[in-house]
Amino acid sequence: MFYLTADGSGLKIDPLSAIVSPRPIAWVSTRGVEGVNLAPYSFFNAVAYAPPQVILASVGSKPDRETGKDSLSNILETGEFCVNIAGYDDREALNQSSAPYPRGVSEIAALGLATEPCRVIACPRLAHAPAALECVLTQHIVLEGAGNHLVIARVEAIHLRDDCLNEGRFDVTRYRPLTRLGYSDFAAIDSVFRMKRPAL
Incomplete structure (x- = not known):
């Protein structure tokens, strides 16, 4: 099969x-003038070490927002957000937090999730998250197409859950990272192997 993306x-x-x-x-927690928001974003990744930076894309819109979605509005308003990393045990809450709650409704409160304050930014983080990244917005890029936005952020601080540390390494097998596939499909990382970068 072959197709031109313009044709579908x-x-x-x-x-x-x-x-x-x-x-x-990225299970993103934000705070804005209307309160706290929590939503998952799978157009997300780490892109640099020094300084550490992440990218996050918000696609689509909400009928009760002029631009983008609640998380994007809060990020543009405050310049801050927290990326909470989700494990397999979070799958139901993470999925439920993607429901189209009206603006001003806290998904964290609706789902009864415990939080802790971030230390560098004025935003809550999920208390049980295996890791949480406190992020400060550095760039907002409006992408081609309706409702497509990219944010680039510097990671100012990182929280690691103690039971996810193993012999000086952050051990993903301790929480089985939740990942997004296509359609309504998700996966948890259950098999991990190592390969050293070869030398010539």
Whole structure:
């Protein structure tokens, strides 16, 4: 099969997100003038070490927002957000937090999730998250297409859950990272192997 993306695939659902998978999930907590918000984003990744930076894309819109979604509005308003990393045990709450709650409704409160304050930014983080990244916005780029936005942020501080540390390493097998595939499909990382970078 071959198709030009401008023409569409002819399939029932666009396969792009299934092709580019698995993708890490940023479970983003933000605070704005209307309160606290929590939502998952799978167009997310780390892109640099020094200084540490992440990217996050928000696609689509909400009928009760002029631009983008609640998380994006809060990020643009405050310049801050927290990326909470989700494990397999978080799957139901993470999925529920993607529901179209009205603006001003806290998904954290609605789902009864415990939080702790971040230390550098004025935003809550999920208390049980295996890791949490306190982020400060450095760039906002409006992408081609309706409702497509990219944010680039510097990671100012990192929280690691103590039971996820193993002999000086952050051990993903301790919490089974939750990843996004295509369609309504998710996966948890259950098999981990190491390969050292070869020397010539």
